[in-house]
Amino acid sequence: EVQLVESGGVLVQPGGSLRLSCAASGFTFSTYAMNWVRQAPGKGLEWVSSISDRGNSTHYAASVKGRFTISRDNSRSTLFLQMNSLRADDTAVYFCAKDGGNDILTGDAIDYWGQGSLVTVSS
Amino acid sequence: IQMTQSPSSLSASIGDRVIITCRASQSISSYLNWYQQKPGKAPKLLIYAASSLQGGVPARFSGSGSGTDFTLTISSLQSEDFATYYCQQSYSPPRTFGQGTKVEMK
Numbered sequence: 001e002v003q004l005v006e007s008g009g010v011l012v013q014p015g016g017s018l019r020l021s022c023a024a025s026g027f028t029f030s031t032y033a034m035n036w037v038r039q040a041p042g043k044g045l046e047w048v049s050s051i052s053d054r055g056n057s058t059h060y061a062a063s064v065k066g067r068f069t070i071s072r073d074n075s076r077s078t079l080f081l082q083m084n085s086l087r088a089d090d091t092a093v094y095f096c097a098k099d100g101g102n103d104i105l106t107g108d109a110i111d112y113w114g115q116g117s118l119v120t121v122s123s
Numbered sequence: 124i125q126m127t128q129s130p131s132s133l134s135a136s137i138g139d140r141v142i143i144t145c146r147a148s149q150s151i152s153s154y155l156n157w158y159q160q161k162p163g164k165a166p167k168l169l170i171y172a173a174s175s176l177q178g179g180v181p182a183r184f185s186g187s188g189s190g191t192d193f194t195l196t197i198s199s200l201q202s203e204d205f206a207t208y209y210c211q212q213s214y215s216p217p218r219t220f221g222q223g224t225k226v227e228m229k
Contacts, residue, residue, distance in 0.1 A: 044220060045158075045223070060217075062217070109177075
């Protein structure tokens with residue numbers, strides 16, 4: 001059974017930094033691309049970032065480019081999102097999500113999601 | 124690529140046929156996926172590649188379309204189908220979502 005468990009979500013001040021983690025199990029982590037998708041309170045889904053299976057290809061939404069960094073540790077089956085220069089509009093539940101392919105350029109769907117980790121940016 | 128869903132919300136009864144549409148701002152071939160999300164829960168993949176049913180998803184869900192216009196159809200609405208539905212393009216990054224369609228009980 002595929003399991004994705006996010007951690008690291010907390011209350012942080014504007015301008016602060018935070019690192020989210022996602023522990024994966026139930027599939028061969030090193031052969032699939034991974035994604036972060038967020039959802040602001042009461043709002044829709046927003047794709048944030050993706051990383052290829054080997055970590056050599058990354059993509060970002062314009063809203064986070066230059067502030068967020070996605071990475072992965074295949075030896076530990078763990079996905080990360082380093083979030084810097086946080087703003088109030090980054091407040092959201094952040095979902096870790098498994099891709100159906102090894103790179104998002106293959107066009108596969110996101111097929112499994114974690115339960116999410118709440119990040120609140122406020123003073 | 125902008126994804127526009129319609130309607131934003133709808134009211135329906137058990138047994139109704141429900142159709143949700145999704146339009147892309149440019150051709151995305153068949154790289155269109157549909158997700159269902161219930162309050163406080165993670166999204167769930169229903170349909171991928173415009174018309175392929177994800178394993179374990181009831182056959183009352185179906186998808187169609189290609190290019191810029193797509194539809195999600197629920198042939199006979201069940202109580203567990205009241206939720207918000209999102210389309211998403213996987214043609215090219217950024218992988219944009221539609222704004223969502225909330226299906227409520229009439």
